[in-house]
Amino acid sequence: MRGLSFRKDQRGAAAVEFALMLPILVSLQLASVELVRAFEAQRRIAHVAAAMADVISQGPTTTGADLTDAMKAGQILVSPLPTTNLSLRISSLTANAQGTVAVDWTQNQNWTASGSASVPNGYLAAGESAIVADVAYDYTSPIRYLLPNAIHFVRHAYVRPRLTTQVLKTG
Numbered sequence: 001m002r003g004l005s006f007r008k009d010q011r012g013a014a015a016v017e018f019a020l021m022l023p024i025l026v027s028l029q030l031a032s033v034e035l036v037r038a039f040e041a042q043r044r045i046a047h048v049a050a051a052m053a054d055v056i057s058q059g060p061t062t063t064g065a066d067l068t069d070a071m072k073a074g075q076i077l078v079s080p081l082p083t084t085n086l087s088l089r090i091s092s093l094t095a096n097a098q099g100t101v102a103v104d105w106t107q108n109q110n111w112t113a114s115g116s117a118s119v120p121n122g123y124l125a126a127g128e129s130a131i132v133a134d135v136a137y138d139y140t141s142p143i144r145y146l147l148p149n150a151i152h153f154v155r156h157a158y159v160r161p162r163l164t165t166q167v168l169k170t171g
Contacts, residue, residue: 031146041081041139042153048074049157052090053133056167057159063171067107074135085138085150086110091117092131092167095124104129105169111136119158129166133157 052070056062071088078086091106101124103116117132124130136154141147161167 027145030143034141034143034146037141038139038147038151041137041151042155044078044081045086045135045137045153046155046157048077048088049133049135049155050159051077052088052135053131053157053159056090056133057131057161058163059167060161060164061168061170063169064107065171067169068109071107071109078137081137081139085140087112087134087136089117089134090131091134092129092169093117093119093124094129094166095126097126099124099126104166113154123158127165129161131159131161131167133159 052074055070055073056067059066067090070090074088075083075086087108087110089106089108089111092104093101094104095101101119106117111134113134113136117134119130119132134154134156136152138150138152140150
């Protein structure tokens with residue numbers, strides 16, 4: 001008689017079900033946190049590229065100090081993410097009368113990628129100029145559950161000068 005009542009006893013069933021579901025729920029929570037943080041890092045570096053290019057394109061000239069300040073501002077915009085894996089480059093590109101694009105000047109910080117700055121084909125017509133900001137970031141998840149390796153993000157921003165046809169670098 002006692003065995004029959006044990007089989008029908010439903011007390012503790014919810015606790016057993018919860019114990020079986022807990023690892024799945026924790027895994028989903030950790031994965032969602034990692035993915036949201038990676039998306040936030042990608043969004044921040046895209047914003048940094050756009051902001052740096054926009055700031056430099058606003059004046060008729062720039063200096064090395066202006067470019068350094070724009071890069072420092074980029075580092076601030078990335079926070080609270082660590083900036084040790086952040087690489088920045090700002091360049092001015094101009095298309096000559098034949099439409100060939102050349103780099104007028106460039107300045108970088110921690111930039112190790114090979115190759116010079118560029119614009120998409122057809123972006124600049126003959127005689128036009130653009131400020132190009134390149135940002136690279138190696139995102140490493142602090143949890144490393146779903147994303148055990150670093151993700152390399154690279155974003156580019158292209159902005160035409162506002163006050164002149166070309167932003168000149170002085171000094």
